[in-house]
Amino acid sequence: MSKKIFITGTSTGFGKLTAITLSQAGHTVIAGMRGTNGKNEAVANELNALPNIEVVEVDVTDDASVKNAFEQTLAKYGNIDVLINNAGIAGFGLFEAYTIDQIKNIFDVNFYSVVRTYQAVLPSMRAAKNGLIINLTSGASGHTLPFMVPYLAAKFGVESITEGAQDELSEYGIENVSIQPGVYPTEMNTGVKTGINADKPEIIAEYGEAATAKFNAMGGALFGKMAEFKMDPQAIADGILELVNMEKGTRPLRFPLDAIAQGTDKEFIAARAETKAKWLGKYTG
Template sequence: MKKIIFITGTSTGFGKLAAIHLAKQDNIVIAGMRESSTRNKNAADELSKLSNIEVVDIDVTDDLSVKTAFEAVLLKHGRIDVLVNNAGVVGYGLVESFNIEQIKKIFEVNFYGTIRTYQAVLPSMRRLKNGLIINITSGASGHTLPFMVPYLASKFSVESLTEGIQEELRQFNIENVSIQPGAYPTEMTDGSKKSMDGEKSDISAQYEPVASEMLNAITSGLFGKMQKYNMDPQVIVDGITSLINMENGTRPLRLPLDQIAEGTDKEFIEKRAEIKARWLEKYMG
């Protein structure tokens, strides 16, 4: 049976690739994006011409927009089998250089936007006692890095959501998984997609020259590794596809997809799960 798959953030990157790939597999893909008739019109038109893709305008930072988009899809199709929370924004800079409003904007998209889509889709999934929600987080969202603290904090918040809500949803046969990508060449990393960067240049200047030296070392290493390991965004799309095709009850809570990490990401997840199990035993046992 065809699956109804709702993907947010499909104007670029992982979201767009996933929409095209999953539609070719004879699923019905709801390609969500904001400003589909203006700034992202070209992407919307491109996807709309493809079989099995329906473009829906949605701004995950807006309550009414999210509510309207999901209600329209549910009215037409009666269900949403899979939700892929891919919409996201990145931000670089020293913590002290960020205005609070900038940090709030990062969280509005990455965290609160995810909460909004959960609350919009869960009533129908609970009613049908079936559903899968896939959250795209970050390979570093289980810890953090300098110059990316607000961004990674927002992604770690989604990790917390994914982990905590899994047990809440178990009785309804609804699963959720976080995919943890490493560094991939997409619009989010090549600078073509607007980011929410620290704006207080007077503060940043007081960290120089050390801050620039550290940042240059991090970014040069990052882009160098992407080339060395030939990081291909299709890996993330294949990960999404594999999760969708798995039998209910067999999906992992987290799926790290980062060749650069050379297995340390998987080791981190396994150790964390092991320690949590022992912690729970102390409290619940």
């Protein structure tokens, strides 16, 4: 059955691939991106030319822009069956070397944007007693890594939204799923898309060569694994299509898509869920 699907961050990477994949499967895709008449005009025109896709202007860091994009979409299509929170930006560097403003920028793109879209779409989904919200987080969103602390803290936050909202919205027929993508060669990880990185050079200098060597070793290992496992971003788009097409009530809370993890991510998610159930049982039993 064809669904009406709103996706954020469709100018590149997972978002663009997902828009194309879902539209080819017969779903109606509202492809959100900023700069449709500016830096992203070419890709906006490319997607608009495809069947079942309409590109809409939305800046996920701007309250009014998000509100306007969803109001326009609902006025035209009547409802939104699925929201996919894909828009995001990476950030690398020593935690101490980030200014507060730079960390706020990371959270604005990766965390507060999700708050904005939830608040924009939930009234209509609650009224319909139906909906699916898919949030892209990170393969490391169950733990953290050095040199990515603010970025992963924001992704932790989105995991919290997903898990808490799932319980709050269950009686309204709205499902929430987070996807843990692992490391893929998208513009976010290849350096094509500039991240929000540590911006205190004096602190970076004080840490010296040891920190630089550790960072380079971690990056080299991740890129080596991407090549070894032939990580293809299309796997995320295909996984999202699988989730969209699943029967209501059968979707998992967390949906890891990371071949490099070789199943350990699924083990971690299962173990965490089991321990949480025991923990909550101590309070409710």
